[in-house]
Amino acid sequence: MLKDKTIILGVTGGIAAYKAADLVSRLKKQNANVEVIMTEGAAEFVTPLTFQTMSGNIVHTKMFNEIIDYDVEHISLAQKGDMILIAPATANTIGKIANGIADNLLTTVVMASDKKVFFAPAMNTKMYQNPIVKTNMEKLKDLGYGFIEPAIGKLACGDFGEGKMAEPADIVDFVIGSFVEKDLRDKTIVITAGPTIEPLDPVRFMTNHSSGKMGYSIAKNAADRGANVILITGPTSIEPPRNVELIRVNTTEEMLNAVGKHFDDCDVLIKSAAPVDYKPKDFSQSKIKKKQNEDKFSIEYVKNPDIAAHFGKIKENQIMIGFAAETDNLYEYAAEKLKQKNLDFIVANDVSKEGAGFNVDTNIITIIDNNGGITNYPKMEKTQVAKVILDRVKYLLDDKG
Numbered sequence: 001m002l003k004d005k006t007i008i009l010g011v012t013g014g015i016a017a018y019k020a021a022d023l024v025s026r027l028k029k030q031n032a033n034v035e036v037i038m039t040e041g042a043a044e045f046v047t048p049l050t051f052q053t054m055s056g057n058i059v060h061t062k063m064f065n066e067i068i069d070y071d072v073e074h075i076s077l078a079q080k081g082d083m084i085l086i087a088p089a090t091a092n093t094i095g096k097i098a099n100g101i102a103d104n105l106l107t108t109v110v111m112a113s114d115k116k117v118f119f120a121p122a123m124n125t126k127m128y129q130n131p132i133v134k135t136n137m138e139k140l141k142d143l144g145y146g147f148i149e150p151a152i153g154k155l156a157c158g159d160f161g162e163g164k165m166a167e168p169a170d171i172v173d174f175v176i177g178s179f180v181e182k183d184l185r186d187k188t189i190v191i192t193a194g195p196t197i198e199p200l201d202p203v204r205f206m207t208n209h210s211s212g213k214m215g216y217s218i219a220k221n222a223a224d225r226g227a228n229v230i231l232i233t234g235p236t237s238i239e240p241p242r243n244v245e246l247i248r249v250n251t252t253e254e255m256l257n258a259v260g261k262h263f264d265d266c267d268v269l270i271k272s273a274a275p276v277d278y279k280p281k282d283f284s285q286s287k288i289k290k291k292q293n294e295d296k297f298s299i300e301y302v303k304n305p306d307i308a309a310h311f312g313k314i315k316e317n318q319i320m321i322g323f324a325a326e327t328d329n330l331y332e333y334a335a336e337k338l339k340q341k342n343l344d345f346i347v348a349n350d351v352s353k354e355g356a357g358f359n360v361d362t363n364i365i366t367i368i369d370n371n372g373g374i375t376n377y378p379k380m381e382k383t384q385v386a387k388v389i390l391d392r393v394k395y396l397l398d399d400k401g
């Protein structure tokens with residue numbers, strides 16, 4: 001995904017420098033060319049040879065190296081990169097750049113570059129919360145520099161708190177996202193994902209196999225494209241994307257209420273969740289006991305609200321997309337749901353096919369629109385399916401003007 005991109009990776013002097021080696025390896029897996037610049041401090045933690053081996057390029061460390069290809073090194077690096085990523089970024093390097101100090105190769109390259117610059121800070125919590133550091137970061141943000149916020153966790157110094165460098169996998173996601181065109185900027189997109197669960201007693205519930213992968217992929221793609229994303233999710237065990245407002249729910253009723261809070265202000269509602277259609281009529285406050293002399297056990301179910309149908313009835317300007325999970329008569333049932341729920345288009349997937357539907361990384365979809373248009377797609381990664389769906393959404397948004 002980063003083919004033809006050159007990332008200038010600035011590694012500064014903190015213990016998280018060792019994680020930067022993993023970061024290089026992950027960027028290389030995405031086919032990026034990685035040029036590493038290490039500060040003197042960084043070289044105290046990890047050797048340049050490590051980064052040279054991982055990146056397959058000479059590691060840049062000194063300001064006054066021999067001139068390479070008759071270019072001055074800092075100018076040549078500044079022009080060569082599509083992005084400068086500083087990970088880990090210490091308070092010292094952040095402070096220098098915020099105050100126009102260019103006293104080593106990295107800070108000089110940043111000064112000489114007109115490309116995007118992102119910092120992944122890593123430092124002790126007290127340092128991270130220091131007003132001087134905060135002011136420097138705010139200044140840089142105002143100037144258009146990007147930050148990949150650190151996580152909260154156990155730090156190398158033994159403290160627990162804010163300041164742990166973001167995980168390399170998340171940094172790579174962020175890098176990929178930063179190259180995506182922001183064509184959904186200023187749009188608010190509500191996405192539902194995952195299953196819902198309907199409790200029967202304190203230890204049992206009714207649910208389905210939805211993992212949330214489909215909905216989370218759509219949420220990630222929309223956020224990468226600059227949309228303001230509200231992701232309403234049932235219980236899942238996968239990591240939600242960054243840069244989305246996450247709302248966790250359990251039951252179909254809770255999902256309905258959460259969508260209701262945001263529906264009036266959204267431009268698009270995408271219903272990729274698999275809400276449970278029926279719930280047990282009665283919830284038993286205590287665990288239902290097994291009866292030794294009875295072989296049968298029945299539960300009475302009552303209908304849950306149909307979220308998509310409810311909002312389909314009251315929608316004004318919103319674009320609404322639904323999914324149809326079918327095992328037979330795909331076109332017929334999906335077309336019926338498209339009409340009944342008053343959707344703009346429906347994404348039908350035959351969940352009985354291998355590589356489609358629940359809890360897999362791929363999907364095989366057919367899009368049916370409300371003009372009767374039908375498009376079949378081959379098996380694709382869910383990340384790719386998400387792009388296809390949002391390209392259609394973008395088209396509809398542009399059409400509305």
Ligand code: PMT
Binds near residue numbers: 194277
């Ligand atoms: O989460 P994954 O493991 O990645 O799996 C993806 C998926 C199979 C869940 C997804 O691709 C999908 O098909 N989602 C819709 C599942 C579903 O509930 O389909 P349905 O045909 O029963 O419902 C039709 C539409 O009505 C859906 O948009 C659904 O979100 C919506 N619905 C359904 C029931 C209900 N009570 N309220 C609803 O809004």
